[in-house]
Amino acid sequence: MLLLLWNGLCATFSFAIFPFLVIGVTGGIVIGALPGLTATMGVAVLLPFTFGMEATRALVMLCGIYIGAIYGGSISAILLKTPGTPAAAATVLDGYELARKGEAAKALSVSAIASFVGGMVSTVMLITISPVLASFALRFGAPEYFALAVFGLSIIASISGKSPVKGLLAGMFGLLISTVGLDPVTSYPRFTFGQINLYNGFAIIPVLIGLFALAEAFVQMERIFEKAQAIDTRFKHGMVSLKETISLLPLMIKSALIGTFIGAIPGAGADIAAFVTYNEARRSSKRGNEFGTGCIEGVAAPEAGNNGVTGGAMVPLLTLGVPGDAVTAILLGALIIQGLQPGPLLFTKNADIVYGLFSSLLVGNVLMLLFGLLGVRLFCRVVELPKRIIIPVIVTLSIVGAYSMNNSIFDVWVCIGFGIIGYIMQKVDMPSSPIILAVILGPMAESNLRRAVLMYQGSYSFLWTRPIGVVFLALAALSLYSSYRRAHS
Amino acid sequence: MKKANYCVAIVFILLSGFVFFQVSGFQQTLIADDYVGAAFFPELLAWGTIVLAVLLGWLNFRNKFQEDSRSLSDLFPKEILTALEGLTVLCAYVLLLEPLGFILATIALNIALLLLFRVRSLITMAVFPVSISVIVYLVFCKVLVVPLPEGLFYF
Numbered sequence: 001m002l003l004l005l006w007n008g009l010c011a012t013f014s015f016a017i018f019p020f021l022v023i024g025v026t027g028g029i030v031i032g033a034l035p036g037l038t039a040t041m042g043v044a045v046l047l048p049f050t051f052g053m054e055a056t057r058a059l060v061m062l063c064g065i066y067i068g069a070i071y072g073g074s075i076s077a078i079l080l081k082t083p084g085t086p087a088a089a090a091t092v093l094d095g096y097e098l099a100r101k102g103e104a105a106k107a108l109s110v111s112a113i114a115s116f117v118g119g120m121v122s123t124v125m126l127i128t129i130s131p132v133l134a135s136f137a138l139r140f141g142a143p144e145y146f147a148l149a150v151f152g153l154s155i156i157a158s159i160s161g162k163s164p165v166k167g168l169l170a171g172m173f174g175l176l177i178s179t180v181g182l183d184p185v186t187s188y189p190r191f192t193f194g195q196i197n198l199y200n201g202f203a204i205i206p207v208l209i210g211l212f213a214l215a216e217a218f219v220q221m222e223r224i225f226e227k228a229q230a231i232d233t234r235f236k237h238g239m240v241s242l243k244e245t246i247s248l249l250p251l252m253i254k255s256a257l258i259g260t261f262i263g264a265i266p267g268a269g270a271d272i273a274a275f276v277t278y279n280e281a282r283r284s285s286k287r288g289n290e291f292g293t294g295c296i297e298g299v300a301a302p303e304a305g306n307n308g309v310t311g312g313a314m315v316p317l318l319t320l321g322v323p324g325d326a327v328t329a330i331l332l333g334a335l336i337i338q339g340l341q342p343g344p345l346l347f348t349k350n351a352d353i354v355y356g357l358f359s360s361l362l363v364g365n366v367l368m369l370l371f372g373l374l375g376v377r378l379f380c381r382v383v384e385l386p387k388r389i390i391i392p393v394i395v396t397l398s399i400v401g402a403y404s405m406n407n408s409i410f411d412v413w414v415c416i417g418f419g420i421i422g423y424i425m426q427k428v429d430m431p432s433s434p435i436i437l438a439v440i441l442g443p444m445a446e447s448n449l450r451r452a453v454l455m456y457q458g459s460y461s462f463l464w465t466r467p468i469g470v471v472f473l474a475l476a477a478l479s480l481y482s483s484y485r486r487a488h489s
Numbered sequence: 490m491k492k493a494n495y496c497v498a499i500v501f502i503l504l505s506g507f508v509f510f511q512v513s514g515f516q517q518t519l520i521a522d523d524y525v526g527a528a529f530f531p532e533l534l535a536w537g538t539i540v541l542a543v544l545l546g547w548l549n550f551r552n553k554f555q556e557d558s559r560s561l562s563d564l565f566p567k568e569i570l571t572a573l574e575g576l577t578v579l580c581a582y583v584l585l586l587e588p589l590g591f592i593l594a595t596i597a598l599n600i601a602l603l604l605l606f607r608v609r610s611l612i613t614m615a616v617f618p619v620s621i622s623v624i625v626y627l628v629f630c631k632v633l634v635v636p637l638p639e640g641l642f643y644f
């Protein structure tokens with residue numbers, strides 16, 4: 001394993017890959033810092049740029065965008081009280097208060113360091129846990145994969161914000177979308193209406209870009225003439241001191257571990273991890289009462305937690321082919337486009353690519369720290385770019401992204417259609433992430449359920465006779481119950 | 490918001506009805522499928538959707554959602570017209586994409602959006618649409634070899 005990792009590090013520093021990692025991390029930070037551009041949207045919009053690239057290069061760039069964007073979201077959260085990404089929503093609580101006190105540089109530097117610690121801890125966990133999980137995953141058959149898909153889908157309820165019922169409905173809609181096209185078992189055309197373009201179902205990329213990028217662009221168009229809230233971003237105090245950093249280290253590591261664990265659960269993402277770690281930091285801190293008034297721990301914990309998700313979310317993605325969150329759902333698409341099949345065999349068939357990815361995550365986190373600390377002043381200017389310029393760029397890239405997947409105008413119309421759906425869903429407080437998870441997990445759930453029933457000759461006894469499946473189904477029930485409890489507390 | 494929630498529930502019930510209608514037309518396949526043929530999963534989902542939609546309506550009726558006094562006009566204010574105009578521009582762009590080609594159509598799209606957003610600077614109006622179109626075209630077509638619509642003038 002160490003030899004593979006060393007080879008991966010050598011490859012990462014090669015001229016063929018390193019520039020793409022630098023571009024990815026830098027681009028990710030800029031995308032994350034721009035309000036309205038999420039990590040998911042950044043990876044989705046820039047995915048078409050990787051179609052013509054070699055697999056390692058493409059994945060390294062996308063992962064660079066991912067880790068950069070999760071950190072970048074904190075920049076506008078701290079400076080403008082506008083989280084660049086949902087993952088930075090918890091950072092606003094204390095980050096903006098620190099900025100108002102003239103301690104923006106301190107908040108931004110803590111955010112960079114905490115994100116670095118979170119990313120590194122989660123990558124180390126990914127490297128050490130993934131091979132073990134991969135060997136475990138080899139025992140999976142159709143019943144286990146079905147139970148796993150159900151578990152992944154059950155977490156939709158917990159990422160549905162104020163209303164799990166609306167999230168579950170969105171998930172059902174996503175599952176229905178996933179049934180469009182030829183039936184995976186009998187090849188019978190379903191909901192195709194004679195349209196040959198629908199025989200393969202909806203392509204995931206136009207759906208993703210529509211639901212996230214275009215929907216957000218429509219929302220921003222509506223608010224285009226609103227005056228943005230601005231604050232004084234001049235720095236009255238310097239960056240965080242070494243002493244303060246050392247005192248924050250245990251909290252960062254703890255938050256990173258929580259973030260990694262949350263990330264490894266399919267369906268749970270960086271936004272949840274950030275709030276969970278923020279709450280845990282508040283609960284365990286002696287200065288818990290000061291949280292929300294400009295407490296540095298209130299920035300360190302959610303930032304370590306949300307970047308902890310980056311490595312954690314890749315554990316189920318690489319070992320089981322199940323995305324940990326919306327970004328890794330797109331990365332799953334990227335892997336498939338590159339001709340790679342995520343799952344246990346990826347570690348044996350494409351070990352060079354996997355360890356190249358691990359190495360680039362380690363190096364990418366170092367780059368993120370460097371750029372984060374060096375670029376504090378520059379970021380203040382990036383977030384000041386006018387929306388009137390950003391929106392046309394988003395729209396252009398969205399259309400190009402949707403078209404270039406299959407060189408199909410039909411896909412562009414699909415993208416616009418889902419953009420409208422996503423826009424209306426935002427209006428009625430309905431989350432769109434469950435649709436993406438359902439579209440990804442739907443075919444896995446359906447085909448494995450039907451295969452399992454056929455294997456058991458019409459019997460459903462596999463639901464209680466296969467131990468691994470039972471564990472996943474129990475976790476799914478627990479997840480639904482805890483979402484219900486949280487929604488009613 | 491209460492009315493919006495009822496609308497959501499009704500839309501999903503109608504969607505389920507549509508699924509049932511479509512599924513009823515699926516022909517039985519020849520293989521022995523233990524009752525899990527092509528119609529099985531969509532039907533299962535349609536039942537689930539109906540249950541959840543009814544639950545949403547019931548919870549809404551019992552005021553189980555957080556206090557939200559926004560009316561339908563708050564959810565869809567008059568500023569929505571800007572988004573609708575943007576959508577119209579976008580649809581026109583997609584229709585023109587193949588006949589005009591990527592660069593010309595994208596320049597037109599960006600000029601239209603800047604006009605919609607009331608950008609007054611002539612320099613921005615002249616430089617931004619051309620530069621974004623050419624940069625994206627060069628990056629996609631020339632650097633990454635991803636084809637884009639060529640149109641009348643082959644670019």
